[in-house]
Amino acid sequence: MSDARFDSSVTTTCGYCGVGCRLEAHARSGRVVSITPAADGPANHGHTCLKGRFAHQFSRSRERLTTPLIREDGVLRAASWEEALERIAAELGRIRSAHGPDAIAGLASSRATNEDCWAMQRMMRAAIGTNNIDNCSRVCHSPTSFALRKALGYSGATGSFSDIEAAGAAIIIGANPTEGHPVAGARIKQAALRGLRLVTIDPRRIELSDHAEVHLAPRPGTNAAVVLGLAHVAWRDGLADRAFIDARTEGFGAFEELLGLYDPHAVQDITGVPAGDLERAAHVYGEATEASILWGLGVTEHKYGSEVVQLICGLALMTGKVGRPGSALLPLRGQNNVQGSSDMGALPDTYSGYRRVDDEDVARAFEAAWGTTLSRRPGMKIPEMFDAAIAGDLKAMYIFGEDVAQTDPNTSHVIHALDSLEFLVCQDIFETETTRYADVVLPASSFLEKTGTFTNAERRIQLVGAAIEPPGQARTDFDILRAVSGALGHDMALAGPEEAMAEIASLTPEFAGVTYPRLGRRGLQWPVEADGTDAPILYADAFHRDGGRAHIAALPYKEPGDAADEEFPLVLVTGRRLEHYNAGTMTRRTGNLELMDRDWLEIHPDDAARLWITDGDTVSVRSRVGRIEIGARVTERIEPGHVFTAFHFPEVRTNLLIGSSADVNTSCPEYKVVAVDVRPVTEEPAQTPALAAS
Ligand SMILES: Nc1nc2c(c(=O)[nH]1)N[C@H]1C(S)=C(S)[C@@H](COP(=O)(O)OP(=O)(O)OC[C@H]3O[C@@H](n4cnc5c(=O)[nH]c(N)nc54)[C@H](O)[C@@H]3O)O[C@H]1N2
Ligand SMILES: Nc1nc2c(c(=O)[nH]1)N[C@H]1C(S)=C(S)[C@@H](COP(=O)(O)OP(=O)(O)OC[C@H]3O[C@@H](n4cnc5c(=O)[nH]c(N)nc54)[C@H](O)[C@@H]3O)O[C@H]1N2
Ligand code: SF4
Ligand SMILES: [Mo]
Numbered sequence: 001m002s003d004a005r006f007d008s009s010v011t012t013t014c015g016y017c018g019v020g021c022r023l024e025a026h027a028r029s030g031r032v033v034s035i036t037p038a039a040d041g042p043a044n045h046g047h048t049c050l051k052g053r054f055a056h057q058f059s060r061s062r063e064r065l066t067t068p069l070i071r072e073d074g075v076l077r078a079a080s081w082e083e084a085l086e087r088i089a090a091e092l093g094r095i096r097s098a099h100g101p102d103a104i105a106g107l108a109s110s111r112a113t114n115e116d117c118w119a120m121q122r123m124m125r126a127a128i129g130t131n132n133i134d135n136c137s138r139v140c141h142s143p144t145s146f147a148l149r150k151a152l153g154y155s156g157a158t159g160s161f162s163d164i165e166a167a168g169a170a171i172i173i174g175a176n177p178t179e180g181h182p183v184a185g186a187r188i189k190q191a192a193l194r195g196l197r198l199v200t201i202d203p204r205r206i207e208l209s210d211h212a213e214v215h216l217a218p219r220p221g222t223n224a225a226v227v228l229g230l231a232h233v234a235w236r237d238g239l240a241d242r243a244f245i246d247a248r249t250e251g252f253g254a255f256e257e258l259l260g261l262y263d264p265h266a267v268q269d270i271t272g273v274p275a276g277d278l279e280r281a282a283h284v285y286g287e288a289t290e291a292s293i294l295w296g297l298g299v300t301e302h303k304y305g306s307e308v309v310q311l312i313c314g315l316a317l318m319t320g321k322v323g324r325p326g327s328a329l330l331p332l333r334g335q336n337n338v339q340g341s342s343d344m345g346a347l348p349d350t351y352s353g354y355r356r357v358d359d360e361d362v363a364r365a366f367e368a369a370w371g372t373t374l375s376r377r378p379g380m381k382i383p384e385m386f387d388a389a390i391a392g393d394l395k396a397m398y399i400f401g402e403d404v405a406q407t408d409p410n411t412s413h414v415i416h417a418l419d420s421l422e423f424l425v426c427q428d429i430f431e432t433e434t435t436r437y438a439d440v441v442l443p444a445s446s447f448l449e450k451t452g453t454f455t456n457a458e459r460r461i462q463l464v465g466a467a468i469e470p471p472g473q474a475r476t477d478f479d480i481l482r483a484v485s486g487a488l489g490h491d492m493a494l495a496g497p498e499e500a501m502a503e504i505a506s507l508t509p510e511f512a513g514v515t516y517p518r519l520g521r522r523g524l525q526w527p528v529e530a531d532g533t534d535a536p537i538l539y540a541d542a543f544h545r546d547g548g549r550a551h552i553a554a555l556p557y558k559e560p561g562d563a564a565d566e567e568f569p570l571v572l573v574t575g576r577r578l579e580h581y582n583a584g585t586m587t588r589r590t591g592n593l594e595l596m597d598r599d600w601l602e603i604h605p606d607d608a609a610r611l612w613i614t615d616g617d618t619v620s621v622r623s624r625v626g627r628i629e630i631g632a633r634v635t636e637r638i639e640p641g642h643v644f645t646a647f648h649f650p651e652v653r654t655n656l657l658i659g660s661s662a663d664v665n666t667s668c669p670e671y672k673v674v675a676v677d678v679r680p681v682t683e684e685p686a687q688t689p690a691l692a693a694s
Helices: 081-099 114-128 142-151 162-166 182-193 207-211 223-236 242-248 252-259 264-271 275-287 305-318 338-343 360-370 382-391 411-420 477-487 497-507 605-610
Strands: 008-013 022-028 031-037 069-072 075-078 104-108 133-135 169-173 197-201 214-216 291-295 329-331 396-400 423-428 440-443 452-455 460-464 570-574 600-603 618-622 627-634 642-645 674-680
Touching (some): 069 081, 081 396, 081 423, 081 440, 081 477, 104 114, 104 382, 114 133, 114 338, 114 477, 114 497, 133 338, 142 305, 162 182, 169 275, 182 207, 197 207, 223 252, 223 264, 223 275, 223 305, 242 305, 252 305, 264 275, 360 497, 382 411, 396 477
Parallel strands (some): 104 133, 197 214, 396 423, 423 440, 600 627
Antiparallel strands (some): 022 031, 069 075, 069 440, 452 460, 570 674, 600 642, 618 627, 618 674
């Protein structure tokens, strides 16, 4: 495209959320000055949200990291790249010799490209020699990945966003798409206006509830009972697909037996959802010829999140609603490349394509390609890394694009862990809460300054193009990781991201036919065959499991890890706001800050009145592990007994309140159920103490 107002324009993919909007980034004098939606973007059809549209504002913030930093006499000072690389090679080399490679761990960034994450896991495995590598899907959709692999085979959505338009009905459970995935949220809203019958399931009335035929507001942490109740009604009222169950699934017998316990009245007792509403919701879903289920963190970030995702799969399977246009299981994956970082094997137990590190054939193929011996011992997950750091077994971490000191649960514990390390490297685009504990900080590039690919929530691999150069001495993440790996003695011999993708394709069956020219403007949805054929819909004929059948798991409802009691009588649910993104490092440096410059606690008028809280008061929120102060907003969007806030502002530090309860199979934190005590702050409003573990 040529436009006299700009020096250049590049088509790229948004670096914020898993919708994967295609964008045109327009540059003038070395700065991106405007971003517009690509009209032919397969996920966005010419739309964006305010994060994508104003993303360029952070890219030239004066606070960008522009030079490496090294800690000397307790403070971070500017340093040259040579000095920084030397320090990293010397310290990691020393720690590896003294304590072995498993004393070092790394985190890959789900904000970065597939090629960056590939380079990161290769560096940890081949240059350092450990499988201690993880990414933030651990705290996000790892339960989804676990459950989809168990039930269906692949770790990815079974369909595409276009299934929203092809469906007659949809259930949205534990996701708030108009804020978290706004362009997908807008597609859902449009479809609802054209007749899509919607069920929303959320303790809060979300915006899409206003367009729903039925809204169910269960107690936080009781999703399993709701889903089993829906399945009970579907079975009782003849809405199941017996032929599909018989031909394509296994395990239904035990599931059917379990369903007996979850009649609508039993479910009402557990969840608080009126029996009649549950029945109506089951009919909306079950009566549609094609219907989809979309879910988010309100399902996964719980003690039994991975079990609830398996139950969701069970509901879709017993009603035969998988593998056709309109009948999809669509987890709304969070970050722009959280699907991809896991696909690339930035996980402690799997290589790319979710193949186990102790699978001898797979490990040998990687050894041959990288010319080195590789560990067969699965590594540590993120929470295990922090525990090991405090225990003194983990000595060093390399944290690439993740602000764990703000976003991981139990902030005091995380900071204790970071403090306990002998050596910490951070690779980011800004100083963050985490870089405060770093010994070396490496200045990296944002998505507007590099090439590569992101994989969105519909498994679509899309090209990312550089619109501008990284600022100052900052380098692309790929360059940095390749240089660090070389300094550690493992030369990756990859000319750049495109060559890395060739290596990924050669070593990963689902990527066999992926090349940059084939990705073109629309991308490809994996698995991609050698001839370039991709897969918008999975499982039309067979599931990706031995024998080709899907597995229906009979898993009963179990109590959440935390519960309200006399001392902590309210349940805090945490989530997101439209204007800000996760750690907020980027959106707090755009005009979005003017739209929302602080966070607040949502509380129901009945609770507020009982606690003598009025709208705008500063309140103290205390949990079993920490305390914060925050302004209150009195609203009927939340049910009595529950309160809600986000985690985008370091001034608030919501995660001081979150304990260590986590999903039983994947260690995904229970961010969504925290028993708290809320009371007004009578004295002058104070800043939240930095580390008020009370
Ligand atoms: N604007 C914005 N967009 C984002 C992000 C952001 O920070 N800001 N982050 C991105 C990331 S990383 C992710 S993972 C996605 C997340 O996107 P979503 O999955 O939509 O995330 P949340 O808003 O955290 O939680 C969704 C809903 O779950 C509900 N919920 C809580 N507990 C329960 C429960 O027990 N049962 C049910 N049924 N619902 C429950 C909450 O009330 C909330 O409305 O968003 C991505 N997009
Ligand atoms: N209380 C509570 N806490 C939560 C959640 C919740 O629902 N409630 N949700 C959790 C979820 S789902 C997630 S995914 C996590 C997210 O937590 P994080 O992954 O920590 O958050 P992000 O803001 O997405 O980005 C992490 C860092 O990457 C940097 N970055 C961005 N782009 C690039 C790049 O291209 N290169 C490099 N090197 N760095 C880059 C940013 O500056 C930022 O410091 O938070 C979790 N925390
Ligand atoms: S919906 Fe997501 S991918 Fe699209 S512009 Fe907004 S943040 Fe970016
Ligand atoms: Mo996430």
